[in-house]
Amino acid sequence: PRVARGSSSLRLSMNASQAVSAADSHSDKRTHRSLLERLRQHSRGESGSAFVEALLEAAAVAAASPRRRTPLGHAQLLSMVSATVEERCALGTAECEAAVAAVGPRLPALAALLHGAHSSGEGSAAWRVGVSSVRRLLRAHGSLLASAQAWLLAEKGSATPPASEAADAACALAGAVLPLLLARGRASAEQQLDWAAWSKLLGGLLATASPAVAIDGFAPLLGALPAEELLKRVLPAVTKALKRAAEGVLPCLPRLFAALPRAAPLPAAAASSLSEQLAPPLLAASPAGRSAGGGARAG
Missing domain, CATH: 1.25.40 (Serine Threonine Protein Phosphatase 5, Tetratricopeptide repeat)
Structure with a gap:
């Protein structure tokens, strides 16, 4: 039985890691919705609590990883976490409390992922997706x-x-x-x-x-x-x-x-x-101000 449990835990971790790796490749809405549905199915299963824990851990590892990820990839990781926790919470009070308790220590990692969703260009849409995902979790759980x-x-x-x-x-x-x-x-x-x-x-x-x-x-x-x-x-x-x-x-x-x-x-x-505080640094930062500063230093 110990071997079976360990094997099951390993499979869960691999599934969670694979889901995290897929966040960037599932960039269009249709394939991302399909991925979310598979994650919800995992979280509803008998080992759902362990899967949510594994997914959160994999997301935390991704947040600390130097690997380059797109802003949308970061945002989709957050939507995956939000979807699986919400699915656990729909099952009952005990399941919900366990899932929320698993999120708490990973808040710094979620913050890092949310920062990763903030960027120019694509980041505007990614930022909205990421913020709404985190906000759903926070709104639902005081x-x-x-x-x-x-x-x-x-x-x-x-x-x-x-x-x-x-x-x-x-x-x-x-x-x-x-x-x-x-x-x-x-x-x-x-x-x-x-x-x-x-x-x-x-x-x-x-x-x-x-x-x-x-x-x-x-x-x-x-x-x-x-x-x-x-x-x-x-x-x-x-x-x-x-x-x-x-x-x-x-x-x-x-x-x-x-x-x-x-x-x-x-x-x-x-x-x-406001004018008095901002005027001096604004003037100093202007091209004329920089030229004057450079001339003064040269003199």
Whole structure:
């Protein structure tokens, strides 16, 4: 019996690994739906719990692998995880609790996959697929949403900025988490978002994250952030980022301003402060500013 169990476990792992490897090759909707249906059948079987565990582990390995994968491949991995967990949850409470418990420790890996779905070109559609897959899981299971929020605020809100890839992954996961937390806060006064903690998190992540990933991930927060938090934490971080790497930040400024609230414009004093903070780094980053800086250094 031990040999049989081990053999069965090996087959499950191989099936899960093969499914993960197939994520890139099943790029059209029809073949991807067919793959999802086969995965659902595996998760409904007697060894379904072990299969979900194996799939999550294979996805975590893929997230840490240096192998080049397309943005859509990353997004489809997330949709595979979401589909199999949802299928287990449809079977009953015990099956659902076991599947959700298996997801929790892999949230950082899901965040890394979600970051992989963010890219230019193809990445726009892939990003939507990836975010919606993760958001379905978080919306359906409050414990996962709480775990994701705790991981982001605790692990990424520390005094030491995370490495670039970890910061990008955190920003990507924030894109799935924040709309759910904001909706919960609107529905219940007791579950309001901790504005200070989240704006501090964004300010810290901007030190190392890709500006495009940070702004796209935190767009829901930027659209709802009180003016005082925007001026106190976010804009100084943007200013520092402009001074450090203007070429990467400048193309993202239109996205930043587009994400700001339109229904409630900034007060005049806040708008003036915004101009005062951003004007110097913007001028320094302009061609004229760079020429003047180069001339001054040469002199």
